[in-house]
Amino acid sequence: MRDDIAWPPQWPRRFDVDFGAPRAGRYRETVEDFDVEECLGFEPEGQGEHLWLWIEKRDATTAMVARELARLCDVGQRDIGYAGMKDRFAVTRQWFSVHLPGREAPEGLVEALQARGLRAERLDRHPRKLKRGVHRGNRFRLRLSGDVTLDENLEQRWRTLLTKGVPNYFGPQRFGPDGRNLVRARDVLDRGWRKRDDRDGMLLSTARSYLFNAQLAERLARGQWDEVLEGDVMMLEGTHSLFQAEADDDSLHQRLASGDIHPTAVLWGQGGSRAAARALQLEQDVLARTPGLCQGLEKAGAKAARRALRVIPGEASLERGDGEIWLSFELPSGAYATAVLRELMANPSLEFRPDSVRRQGEEK
Numbered sequence: 001m002r003d004d005i006a007w008p009p010q011w012p013r014r015f016d017v018d019f020g021a022p023r024a025g026r027y028r029e030t031v032e033d034f035d036v037e038e039c040l041g042f043e044p045e046g047q048g049e050h051l052w053l054w055i056e057k058r059d060a061t062t063a064m065v066a067r068e069l070a071r072l073c074d075v076g077q078r079d080i081g082y083a084g085m086k087d088r089f090a091v092t093r094q095w096f097s098v099h100l101p102g103r104e105a106p107e108g109l110v111e112a113l114q115a116r117g118l119r120a121e122r123l124d125r126h127p128r129k130l131k132r133g134v135h136r137g138n139r140f141r142l143r144l145s146g147d148v149t150l151d152e153n154l155e156q157r158w159r160t161l162l163t164k165g166v167p168n169y170f171g172p173q174r175f176g177p178d179g180r181n182l183v184r185a186r187d188v189l190d191r192g193w194r195k196r197d198d199r200d201g202m203l204l205s206t207a208r209s210y211l212f213n214a215q216l217a218e219r220l221a222r223g224q225w226d227e228v229l230e231g232d233v234m235m236l237e238g239t240h241s242l243f244q245a246e247a248d249d250d251s252l253h254q255r256l257a258s259g260d261i262h263p264t265a266v267l268w269g270q271g272g273s274r275a276a277a278r279a280l281q282l283e284q285d286v287l288a289r290t291p292g293l294c295q296g297l298e299k300a301g302a303k304a305a306r307r308a309l310r311v312i313p314g315e316a317s318l319e320r321g322d323g324e325i326w327l328s329f330e331l332p333s334g335a336y337a338t339a340v341l342r343e344l345m346a347n348p349s350l351e352f353r354p355d356s357v358r359r360q361g362e363e364k
Contacts (some may be wrong), residue, residue, distance in 0.1 A: 002190050003292040005210075007179035008352045011217040014167050014225070015343050019157055025148030025345030031058050033143035034090035036337075038083060039330065041136030048127030049101040050081070056093045056119040062086050065096065065118060072112050073098050073105075081130035084138070084333060093121070097130035137332040139315070144325040148345040154325070157344055158318050165259065165310035166343050167216055167225060170209035171336035172352050179352075181206045189296025204302050207293045208267045213352075215265035215286045216309050224282075225309050226263070228252045231277030234261045235308045238332070242306055244276065262308040268294050269302030311335040 016022075028034045044052045051073075057065055066080040073079075081097035098105075106112075110120045148154065175182045185203040188194075198204060219225040228234070232245040234252070237260050245252055255261045266273040266283055273283050287294050313329035327344075331337065342350040 003186060003290040005179075005182060005186055005290065007182070009210075009214070009217070011169065011213055011352055012220050013343055014164075014220060015157055015160060018160065019153045022157070022343070022345045023147040023151040023154075025144050025146040025347055027142055027144050027341060027345075027347065028089055029143075029145065031089055031091055034087060035141040036086055036090055036092040036094075037139045038086070038092075038094035039136045039139055040083065040095060040134070044095075044124040044126035046125055048125045049099060050097045050126050050129055051100045051105055052124045052126050052130065053096050053098070053120045054093065054122040054124075055096055055113070056091065056121060057086070058091050058117060059089055060117065061088045062094070068113070068116060068118065069096055069098055072109055073100065075099060079129075083130055083132060083135035086138075095130055095135075097126065097128075099129060133333055135333050137330055137335070138337075139328070139330045140337045141326065141328045142337065142341070144327065144341075144345060145323060146345075149320070149323060149325050151345075154344065155318065158316075158327075161340065161343055162313060162316050163259075164226060165262075165312040166339050167220060168308050168311040168335060169213050169216060169339045169342075171338040172350065173338070174206060174209045175352070176206075182210050185210075186293060186296075189300065190292055193296060193300035204297065204300060207297055208269070208302065211268050211287060211290065211293060212265050212307055214289070215283055218282065218286050219263075219265075219309060222282075226256065228256055228263060229277075229279040229282070231275050231279040232263045233274045233279070233306055235264050235306065236261055237312075240306075242274070244274065245279075246276075259312050262310050264306040264308050267305040267307055269297050269304040271304035273304065274306065307334070311339065313340055 053069070055065060062082055062085045066077065066082060070077050070080050075098060079099035082094060084094070086092035086094055105123060113120050181203065185207040188197050188203050189207060193204065216225060228245050230245065230248070233242050234245055235242055242264070252261070266275065268287065273280055275283055311331060313331060316329040317327070319326040329340065331340070338350050341347070
C-alpha cells in the first residue's frame with residue numbers, strides 16, 4: 001500500500017503561541033560555532049581487546065573517521081565502534097573503538113590521524129566494542145548571530161524551554177533535502193524491505209522518525225504534548241524505564257511538571273503500541289494516515305519502541321556578546337540540538353521544508 005506523503009509536513013513549534021514567531025538567526029557560520037562533546041557516562045577500563053580513542057574532528061563525518069581508522073589499523077569496518085553520529089560541519093569530540101586483540105596500536109597512528117586533521121587526545125583499552133546509543137548524551141556549545149540577538153523575548157523563551165522542555169522532534173537532517181530519504185524509505189518499504197537495500201537501517205529509521213514526528217505534531221496541535229493522557233506510556237527522566245498511566249493521578253501531573261517523567265509516542269514496528277485508552281486512540285488516528293509505512297515496518301521486522309515527546313536541556317547557559325549569543329546545554333542521546341534552536345530562532349536549515357540548497361552541517 002503506497003502512502004501519499006506530502007512534503008513539507010506542517011509540524012508546529014511549541015512557543016510561537018506564547019511569544020510569536022522567533023526572529024531570524026544564523027548558526028554554524030564556521031565549524032568553531034558548533035561544538036559538540038560526547039558524554040559517555042562511563043570510562044574505558046584500561047585493559048581489553050579493544051583500543052578506544054577520544055578523537056576531535058572538524059568538517060568530517062563520524063563515518064569518515066571510522067573508515068580512516070579501519071584503514072590505518074588494517075581492520076574491517078565491523079571492527080570499528082562508535083556511540084553516535086556527530087555533525088560534520090562542527091568541532092566534535094567522541095570515542096571510537098578498534099578491535100585489536102593481542103595487538104598494540106599501529107606505530108605512528110596518532111601522527112597519521114593528525115595528518116588527516118583528526119586529533120586523538122586519548123588512547124585507552126576496554127574489553128568491549130563501543131556500541132551505538134550507549135552514550136548518556138552530548139554537550140553543545142553554539143554561537144548564534146543575526147536578528148535573533150536583538151529579540152527582546154529571547155531570554156524568556158530560553159528560560160521557559162529550560163523549564164517546560166522542547167518538542168523532541170527528529171531533526172530535518174534525518175529526512176534529507178526535500179524529504180528524499182523519506183521518499184526512498186516509502187518506496188523500499190512498499191516493494192518489501194531487504195537488508196541489501198538498507199544495510200545500516202537508515203531508511204527504516206527515517207520511516208519511524210516520520211511517524212513519531214507526526215504523532216508529536218498532533219499532540220502539539222491538540223495542546224497535549226506535555227500532558228498525561230489516559231493510557232499514556234510514560235518515560236522516566238534520565239532512563240528508558242516505562243510505565244503506563246492507567247488513571248487520572250495528581251502525582252503524575254506533578255511529576256510531569258517537575259520534569260521527572262515524560263509522555264511518549266511509539267516508534268512503530270512489530271509489537272505495536274503499549275498505549276491504551278485516549279493515548280492509543282490518538283496514535284491510531286495519526287498512524288492510520290500512512291498505513292503503508294506501518295505495514296512495511298512490520299514486515300521488515302522492525303521492533304516497536306517508545307520515545308519521549310519532550311526533552312529538557314540540562315546544564316544550560318546563555319551568554320551575550322557583541323552581536324552574538326553563545327548557548328551551552330546538554331541533551332540525552334538521540335535528541336537533536338536543532339529541536340532546541342528551532343524554538344529560539346528562524347533559519348531555513350531548521351525547518352521541515354523543500355530545500356534544494358545544502359543544509360548547514362548535514363552529515364554527508
